[in-house]
Amino acid sequence: MTFLELTHLPDKALREEVIRTALKMNALGINQGKSGNVSARAASGFLVTPTGMAYEDTRPEHVVAMQMDGTFAGEVLPSSEWRFHREIYAARADIHAIVHTHATFATTLACLDRGIPPFHYMVAIAGGSDIRCAPYATFGTQALSDHAVAALADRHACLLSHHGMIACGPNLDKALAVAVEVESLSRMYWQALQVGEPQLLSADEMATVIKKFATYGQQPRRGD
Numbered sequence: 524m525t526f527l528e529l530t531h532l533p534d535k536a537l538r539e540e541v542i543r544t545a546l547k548m549n550a551l552g553i554n555q556g557k558s559g560n561v562s563a564r565a566a567s568g569f570l571v572t573p574t575g576m577a578y579e580d581t582r583p584e585h586v587v588a589m590q591m592d593g594t595f596a597g598e599v600l601p602s603s604e605w606r607f608h609r610e611i612y613a614a615r616a617d618i619h620a621i622v623h624t625h626a627t628f629a630t631t632l633a634c635l636d637r638g639i640p641p642f643h644y645m646v647a648i649a650g651g652s653d654i655r656c657a658p659y660a661t662f663g664t665q666a667l668s669d670h671a672v673a674a675l676a677d678r679h680a681c682l683l684s685h686h687g688m689i690a691c692g693p694n695l696d697k698a699l700a701v702a703v704e705v706e707s708l709s710r711m712y713w714q715a716l717q718v719g720e721p722q723l724l725s726a727d728e729m730a731t732v733i734k735k736f737a738t739y740g741q742q743p744r745r746g747d
């Protein structure tokens with residue numbers, strides 16, 4: 524194999540990471556079948572999972588390289604929900620990876636048009652004192668993209684009414700971790716609602732938690 528053949532596919536490692544993340548999303552039980560999609564920002568535009576293809580059958584060359592104007596080369600069609608990926612990357616320079624799932628408990632709350640209030644301090648993992656639920660719009664539409672971008676303001680996650688959730692991050696691992704946490708919080712909130720309305724943490728307490736999260740999990744540098 525020549526050097527040229529080995530390097531033929533641009534962004535091969537990132538394409539593999541997109542597929543790995545989609546497979547993990549299903550293996551972790553936060554998504555089912557072919558629903559959901561995953562993307563990562565690339566040097567030019569972004570890479571997104573293809574439409575209608577089982578993640579097990581998806582190869583790096585099937586991951587669609589889209590430009591920010593919505594165009595792409597090749598025969599493989601991008602996820603029907605590529606539009607909100609583009610709009611989020613266009614609106615948010617801090618976001619480099621997006622995981623969209625139809626996770627059961629997050630979607631249960633979204634079907635009730637309920638966001639997640641500060642019933643637990645980990646809600647702050649999404650960047651604020653709540654996780655909003657974006658109003659419903661048909662999948663793949665500009666209206667849904669607009670609702671998603673608005674619900675994600677100052678946040679890394681939101682629910683989508685009658686649809687699912689979006690989790691974002693500076694890389695694929697972090698976006699997936701946020702998705703796992705949002706599903707776990709959704710399950711806890713839903714369970715709590717079976718007994719009654721849980722007491723919520725105060726705005727002051729959530730502000731304290733958000734401040735602590737800014738440094739949480741970071742190892743001190745040598746000499747610090």
Ligand SMILES: [Zn+2]
Pocket residue numbers: 558559604623624625662686687
């Ligand atoms: Zn969806």
